[in-house]
Amino acid sequence: MFVHAATDELFDRPTEGLQRHGAHRWRGAVLLLLTSMLAWAAPRVLLAGPIEDLVAQVSAANYRHILDNLLYTRPGNNRGYGAEHDLARQNIYDHFVSLGYDTSLFPFVYNGSTYYNVVAVHEGTTRPEQVYIVGAHYDSANNPGADDNGSGTACVMEIGRVLASHRFEATIILIAFDREEQGLRGSRAWAAANRDMDIRGMISTDMVAYNPGGADRAAIFGSSNSNPCKQALADALTQWGGIQPTQYGAMDRSDHAPFEWEGFEAALLIEYHWESNPNYHRSTDHIEMPGYIDYDFAADMTRATLGWLASSAVPVDAVLAGPVPGQAGTVNQWTISGAAPSTRTWFVYSASGGSIEVPGCPGVMLGLSRPVLAGSTTTNGSGEAVFARFVPAGASGRFIGLQAVQPSTCLISNAAWHRFP
Numbered sequence: 001m002f003v004h005a006a007t008d009e010l011f012d013r014p015t016e017g018l019q020r021h022g023a024h025r026w027r028g029a030v031l032l033l034l035t036s037m038l039a040w041a042a043p044r045v046l047l048a049g050p051i052e053d054l055v056a057q058v059s060a061a062n063y064r065h066i067l068d069n070l071l072y073t074r075p076g077n078n079r080g081y082g083a084e085h086d087l088a089r090q091n092i093y094d095h096f097v098s099l100g101y102d103t104s105l106f107p108f109v110y111n112g113s114t115y116y117n118v119v120a121v122h123e124g125t126t127r128p129e130q131v132y133i134v135g136a137h138y139d140s141a142n143n144p145g146a147d148d149n150g151s152g153t154a155c156v157m158e159i160g161r162v163l164a165s166h167r168f169e170a171t172i173i174l175i176a177f178d179r180e181e182q183g184l185r186g187s188r189a190w191a192a193a194n195r196d197m198d199i200r201g202m203i204s205t206d207m208v209a210y211n212p213g214g215a216d217r218a219a220i221f222g223s224s225n226s227n228p229c230k231q232a233l234a235d236a237l238t239q240w241g242g243i244q245p246t247q248y249g250a251m252d253r254s255d256h257a258p259f260e261w262e263g264f265e266a267a268l269l270i271e272y273h274w275e276s277n278p279n280y281h282r283s284t285d286h287i288e289m290p291g292y293i294d295y296d297f298a299a300d301m302t303r304a305t306l307g308w309l310a311s312s313a314v315p316v317d318a319v320l321a322g323p324v325p326g327q328a329g330t331v332n333q334w335t336i337s338g339a340a341p342s343t344r345t346w347f348v349y350s351a352s353g354g355s356i357e358v359p360g361c362p363g364v365m366l367g368l369s370r371p372v373l374a375g376s377t378t379t380n381g382s383g384e385a386v387f388a389r390f391v392p393a394g395a396s397g398r399f400i401g402l403q404a405v406q407p408s409t410c411l412i413s414n415a416a417w418h419r420f421p
Contacts, residue, residue, distance in 0.1 A: 050315040050414045055240045055307050057162045057355050057365040060299035067154040067209075067295075068287050070095065071138070073146035075286045080142030080181070088138055089118060092176045095157050096120035098362065099164035101174070108189035110179050117186045118176040120160060122168070125316050130170040132312045133202040134159060134305055135187065135255050137180030144286035146293055147277065149180070151209035155302040162306060165364040165410050168313035170200070177255045180206075187255035195262045201229045201312055202266035204256035205305055210271045210279075211297035217272035218243050218301065222260065223250040229265035233308050237269075241304030243297075246272065269305060271297075318383070320404050320413035328420040329393035334402055339383040340409040347374045347387050349402045353415070361410035366403055368415060374402065395420045 067073055070091040072084040079085045096103040101120035108115060118138070124130065136152030144150070153176055160174050179185035187204075208218075218237055222230045234245040250260070251268060259266035271277070279285040279292060287293050322334035339345060354369025379385040387404070398420055404413040 050317060050319070051240075051307055051311050053367045053414045054162055054166065054310050054315065055303045056353060056367050058158060058299055058303045058306060059355060059365075060295050062161065063154055063158045063299050063302060064295045066095075066157050067146065067150050067293070067298075070157070071150040071153055073144045073150040073287045075144065075283075075288055077144040077286070078142055079138065079140035079145050079150075085139060089116060089176070089178070092118045092138060092153065092157065096160055096174065099160055101160065101164065106186075106190055106193075108179075108186060110182060110185045115178040115186065117178055117190055119190070120174040122163065122172040122174075124169050124171040124313065125167050126169045128171045129198050131173055131197055131199045132170055132309055133173045133175060133199060133259075134205065134309055135175035135177055135202065136205045137177040137186065137255055139178050139181055140285075141181050141281040143281065143283050146279075146285050146287045146289075147209050147271075148207050148280060148285060149205075151207060151293070151298050152205035155205040155208055155298065155305060158299075158302050159306045159309065162365065163310065165361065165412065166310075167316045168310070169316055170313040172309060172313050180255055184252075184255055184258055188258040191258040191262045191264075199259065199264045201232070201308075202256055202259045202264060203229075203233060203305055203308065204254045204266070204268045205301070206254040206268060207270050207274050207277070208301040209293045209295070209298040210273060210277050211294040212273050212276075214294075214297075215272065216243050216297060216300070218245050218304075219270050219272050219274070220245055220247045220267050221249070221251040221254075221270070222247075222256065222265075222267035225263075226256075226260060226265040226267050230267045232312070233267055233269060233304070236308035236311070237301075237304040239304075240307035241300040243300055243304060269301065271301075318404060318406075318411055318413040320402065320416045322416055323391070323402075323418055326418055326420065328391050328396040331388055331390050333386050333388045334404075334416060335384070335386050336379065336404050336413055337382075337384045339379050339385070339404065339413070340406055340411055341379055341381045341383045343383075343406050343409060344376055344378050345385060345387075345404050345406050346376045347402055347404050348372060349374050349400055351398065351400055353401065358405055358407060358410065358412065360407060364405075364410045364412060366405065366412060366415075368401055368403055371403070379406075391420060397421075
């Protein structure tokens, strides 16, 4: 995916040693930055910090893959009970296991039978006792349940993909609940069993893909005790989803409610027009219904939820700062901190934001489009390093993003964007 071209690079850097460290696997078109002195346009995506970097990695295409291919949401499918319900649960479990989460099945008994929530834990680094949760029920009303609630489950799974390779101060728990349609049975059991946990906030994503007329609106429900959580989610919808939120009071019809009953702040995120959804609890709630599932809207709901979760748990990934002095025609320095110690670290750059997977690191996405290798260095024993490169005068006026990646640990930094004067 990544190709280094010595004659067209922004940074003066030879290519020796690249293949020895596995970067020969990175293939793609070379981004030509300096072959023309024409005016350069601003990048399509501007990333300004760690949260923005994470939000930008949400992929509508990947969300669609999950909803269409992993959750049995096609005509004739049924996640209420039976084989397809169990296969969907297994796909959810395998998804989180493949991403490296501490994944388990939480059993509970309903009506004489045992059912399971899928629980994926991402332990925090400096305050692991504090917990933030995003959950969704994966069972359906004996139908394909594309919107209710394959859409919310796909949201949780896509959030899991993006966050898997990143570290946070607080613990993150992602849960796929079962038997919601029979009275919130799975979430009741889990919340009651973990009432002594220090849960700082919980969001239930339930029906997040129906967006008639492209209204881009969402509803948030929760009791007055959950107002801080509701407001933070509303802010996230505006900032990271471009969605207009409307807040309402308590509604005990989704998996946030048992957490409120246990005294925790929790909220329901749901599409604004859920009550008028013509396919609600019907066999027509499937992905092939024309004009029904709005994948872009669902991806925006996912971005907002991820933004709430990540900003609450606080990222502690490697931080890339710079450049200094930030001038073209001279040597510039970028400083990385919080990376894995004594580890070879590669630096790539691009003139536009995007999302591209690091080879050998499933789910780890750089926030750059068609990145080009700038060089590498090795962090010290504290996980810090200074990366210095000469930036040609021809870079003046251009907006460039640099990002660090440690392929051996699958750790990445934020993308540091700078317009060289």
